[in-house]
Amino acid sequence: MRIALIRIIFFLVLFLIWYLIVSIGHVPSYIVPSPVLVLDSFYHGFMKGGYLLAIYSSLIRVLTGYFLALSVGIITGILLARYYLLDITFGKIILALQSIPSVAWVPLALLWFGVTDNAVIFIIILEAVLPVALSTKNAMKNIQPNLIRAAQTLGSRGLHLYKNVIIKAMIPELVTGLRLSWAFAWRALIAGELFISGTGIGQTLELGRSLADMAQVMAMIITIGVIGFLTENIFFGSIEKKVRLAWGLEGGN
Amino acid sequence: MIQSKIQFLNVTKHFNNNSTGKSSRKDTVLENLSFEVFAEEFVCILGPSGSGKSTILGLVAGFIKPTLGEVLFNSKSVQRPDGSRTLVFQEYALFPWLNILDNVAFGLTTKNHKNNHAKEKALEYLNLVGLSAYKNHSVSQLSGGMKQRVAIARALAVDPEVLLLDEPFGALDTQSRESMQTELLRLLSKTKKTVLFVTHSVDEALKLADRIIVIGAKPGKILIDTTVAVSKPRDFKNLQLSEIRNKILDKLTHPDIFMGSDI
Ligand SMILES: Nc1ncnc2c1ncn2[C@@H]1O[C@H](COP(=O)(O)OP(=O)(O)O)[C@@H](O)[C@H]1O
Numbered sequence A: 001m002r003i004a005l006i007r008i009i010f011f012l013v014l015f016l017i018w019y020l021i022v023s024i025g026h027v028p029s030y031i032v033p034s035p036v037l038v039l040d041s042f043y044h045g046f047m048k049g050g051y052l053l054a055i056y057s058s059l060i061r062v063l064t065g066y067f068l069a070l071s072v073g074i075i076t077g078i079l080l081a082r083y084y085l086l087d088i089t090f091g092k093i094i095l096a097l098q099s100i101p102s103v104a105w106v107p108l109a110l111l112w113f114g115v116t117d118n119a120v121i122f123i124i125i126l127e128a129v130l131p132v133a134l135s136t137k138n139a140m141k142n143i144q145p146n147l148i149r150a151a152q153t154l155g156s157r158g159l160h161l162y163k164n165v166i167i168k169a170m171i172p173e174l175v176t177g178l179r180l181s182w183a184f185a186w187r188a189l190i191a192g193e194l195f196i197s198g199t200g201i202g203q204t205l206e207l208g209r210s211l212a213d214m215a216q217v218m219a220m221i222i223t224i225g226v227i228g229f230l231t232e233n234i235f236f237g238s239i240e241k242k243v244r245l246a247w248g249l250e251g252g253n
Numbered sequence B: 001m002i003q004s005k006i007q008f009l010n011v012t013k014h015f016n017n018n019s020t021g022k023s024s025r026k027d028t029v030l031e032n033l034s035f036e037v038f039a040e041e042f043v044c045i046l047g048p049s050g051s052g053k054s055t056i057l058g059l060v061a062g063f064i065k066p067t068l069g070e071v072l073f074n075s076k077s078v079q080r081p082d083g084s085r086t087l088v089f090q091e092y093a094l095f096p097w098l099n100i101l102d103n104v105a106f107g108l109t110t111k112n113h114k115n116n117h118a119k120e121k122a123l124e125y126l127n128l129v130g131l132s133a134y135k136n137h138s139v140s141q142l143s144g145g146m147k148q149r150v151a152i153a154r155a156l157a158v159d160p161e162v163l164l165l166d167e168p169f170g171a172l173d174t175q176s177r178e179s180m181q182t183e184l185l186r187l188l189s190k191t192k193k194t195v196l197f198v199t200h201s202v203d204e205a206l207k208l209a210d211r212i213i214v215i216g217a218k219p220g221k222i223l224i225d226t227t228v229a230v231s232k233p234r235d236f237k238n239l240q241l242s243e244i245r246n247k248i249l250d251k252l253t254h255p256d257i258f259m260g261s262d263i
């Protein structure tokens, strides 16, 4: 409770400083808009529905890409864990791919798919597939062999063994991978949307730039940060914590 | 008539160390090993680290296959693990995502042992090891000795014919170790099982075993196979026990056989 209060006061002070600097310093609003203008932009954006639609379209896009990436990533991870030859060849390419930032894929995606949703989804998949593939591979390789042996000697095998032991043992590491993948997907989404047509957070941001509407640009940057924070830290963070607790990887609290 | 439960027929086991990518040197762990274990016998396998004790249990359980020779269970070749031969590990190998009761009930959810009253039956076994009050606890809340009781209850709950224990009390302090040994004997007096118990403590073997098999390392072969015809619980002052102990220690301290032994 006290922490929450301290945070609220901190943000209020921050806004006040921002407001004072802009109004006393006479900074033009196309360079740094006053917080009042940004709030106004939020108000109108949400009331007229433009921002809501943008957020909705972006979420659909990122979820599509993310879930496709998960399916591909989990299967890839399992194959990499099971086939040594695949790991030392294809597995290394994946590691190399991971060092390429998502914007580097934009020109390629635009040439292949045009300025469409598919281009963005393609970029998201490329980015998000890697962490989940790697964490699936590691999770599978790191299962204690004795857990599997114990289960087998108790009569478990086949589907029962997969469902009740192998997948369960993988979950903590997998959740971390899912969270990382989501963070990558979110960043790739925004990078991609700057370049395509249609509605979305990235497009609204880009539109703000072309209209020199700095308040809209700021509003979208804040939106990206808030949604990113809520999903990555609050949503995935609490899942991760619950899982680690349930798996006995962390003590109380 | 004494019935043979487990038979090793000229079993040789190589491990091909290729998978680590380091070398392709063949590691002979067991060579031409033959012995048999009779129904309801409590056999201790004694030997230094790396002598292949865990490998022997893996062969009986069925998740390790012999390179040469054959392992028989009830006169039939061992195929795969199936719940008739359960294994208790030194590091417990409990499922951390299940609570204590569900851990014990695990085997009763498999096809071989499908039981509609899995939870009730699991609770019975948990009661048998004195831990029914902990049924809803998580694994990480238990001490080492308690975890091992749960692991034993889990292994017994499927009512196996053979109970395999791989240095089960090796990670416990002396006091809980001794109470666990007594506890195990008490449990086994209630549920008759054939037991293969791996240890590298001579005194533990002398306290528990109807028969002690001492194996040496590189490659593992039988050095001593002796019956301990002393009734339990045992008094260590017993002359026969001292004799067996001396015989074993003689072999164990032989420098050619037990290099780097941690006994
Ligand atoms: N899966 C395996 N792959 C390669 N080598 C193994 C494997 N399992 C055991 N070994 C080797 O076999 C030898 C005997 O192992 P083990 O049966 O665990 O001995 P013990 O239980 O008596 O300590 C050791 O040298 C060990 O390194």
Ligand SMILES: [Mg+2]
Residues within 6 Å of the ligand: B053, B054, B055, B166
């Ligand atoms: Mg061992």
